[in-house]
Amino acid sequence: METQADKSVVASLTQFRWESRVVVIFPDKDNARTARQENQLMADRPGVEERDVVVLKVAGDTVRPLFGAVEDLDAKALARDLAAPPAGEFMTFLVGKDGTVKLTIGEPISAAELFTIIDAMPMRSAEAARR
Numbered sequence: 001m002e003t004q005a006d007k008s009v010v011a012s013l014t015q016f017r018w019e020s021r022v023v024v025i026f027p028d029k030d031n032a033r034t035a036r037q038e039n040q041l042m043a044d045r046p047g048v049e050e051r052d053v054v055v056l057k058v059a060g061d062t063v064r065p066l067f068g069a070v071e072d073l074d075a076k077a078l079a080r081d082l083a084a085p086p087a088g089e090f091m092t093f094l095v096g097k098d099g100t101v102k103l104t105i106g107e108p109i110s111a112a113e114l115f116t117i118i119d120a121m122p123m124r125s126a127e128a129a130r131r
Contacts, residue, residue: 009099028090
């Protein structure tokens, strides 16, 4: 697991900047880890929504929203901007509201672990204080 992996803004996700955090899932060949990751996150939809998270799955030339509203996204640009793994290799990225990569992980992460990382972010702390 890498945190704060890249400080540059992910250009292909600018529609979400300052509005949403984005989890981007690149699926594995047999979809086993991908299914676990999807199930982990979707099991706590209220927590995902509370933290302003959009969840996307990128496979080949397709970006499929699993949670949240999405306008046209370019799968190839997204893969390039995130330095995605080769096709068939599982990887999940967390992009913060500032548009930078906060986490890169090659195994499924539980919703609780992801929420702990998000909740430790300064922007999330400020949001929680306002609620």
